[in-house]
Amino acid sequence: MQTNKLKKELVDFIENTNDEALLNLLKEDFVFYGNVKDADITDSLNDEQLQELKALSEEDQKKDTDTLEEFKNATQQWRTK
Numbered sequence: 001m002q003t004n005k006l007k008k009e010l011v012d013f014i015e016n017t018n019d020e021a022l023l024n025l026l027k028e029d030f031v032f033y034g035n036v037k038d039a040d041i042t043d044s045l046n047d048e049q050l051q052e053l054k055a056l057s058e059e060d061q062k063k064d065t066d067t068l069e070e071f072k073n074a075t076q077q078w079r080t081k
Contacts, residue, residue, distance in 0.1 A: 017023065042050060066074065 014023070014026065042053070045053065072079075
C-alpha cells in the first residue's frame, strides 16, 4: 500500500472514532515508536521482570493442560446424560 494512501486511511479511522481509550493507545504507540528507534518492549523491565519473562517463555506449554479424561471428570456435574 502506498504511504500516502495508508496515511489517509489511518486519518479516516481516527476521525471516525470517539473511543478515547483507542485514541490514547494509538497516541502511545505513535509517541513510543516515533521517538525511539530500535526500541524493545523489554527495555523498561527490571532484572527480576526479565528473569520472570525468560522463565515463562521456557516453561512447558502443556504444564497446566488437562487430559480429556481429567476434563470430563472435572465437568461431570454440569453435563447432562
